[in-house]
Amino acid sequence: MIDQRRPSDLEDAERLVQRLLSAIPPRALPLGFRDEVMRQVTARTTLTWEWIAAAVLAVPSLAFLIFQVVDRADEVGAALNNIVAAAASDSSDAFFFVDGTVVLALAILGVASLIAAHAALVRPVRRTTAR
Numbered sequence: 001m002i003d004q005r006r007p008s009d010l011e012d013a014e015r016l017v018q019r020l021l022s023a024i025p026p027r028a029l030p031l032g033f034r035d036e037v038m039r040q041v042t043a044r045t046t047l048t049w050e051w052i053a054a055a056v057l058a059v060p061s062l063a064f065l066i067f068q069v070v071d072r073a074d075e076v077g078a079a080l081n082n083i084v085a086a087a088a089s090d091s092s093d094a095f096f097f098v099d100g101t102v103v104l105a106l107a108i109l110g111v112a113s114l115i116a117a118h119a120a121l122v123r124p125v126r127r128t129t130a131r
Contacts, residue, residue: 057112
């Protein structure tokens with residue numbers, strides 16, 4: 001029978017670490033630990049630097065992407081058409097070209113979106129009373 005506590009895919013160097021960590025008995029976190037951590041995370045009020053960082057990353061990337069679409073609209077349209085055609089067909093002979101700077105701009109825009117989403121989620125909720 002296979003021992004469920006010991007993974008079978010470990011290398012020799014990993015087995016010692018696995019044996020050492022398995023010997024430590026698990027301990028439950030103290031009561032209220034999670035609530036205290038969440039209270040500290042949501043108690044932050046200075047999030048302006050996150051919005052500034054998101055804007056610094058997003059604005060140039062958006063400007064570049066808009067410039068690419070305006071300047072090379074026919075190439076972007078042809079590339080999108082070829083991508084859709086390649087996805088719809090069973091053949092593997094489709095060809096399209098994607099500029100590396102466009103991919104980089106989209107990646108930077110994604111990072112900016114993550115920073116902005118974090119700032120929006122961590123922001124304390126302001127409740128207003130209806131009169």
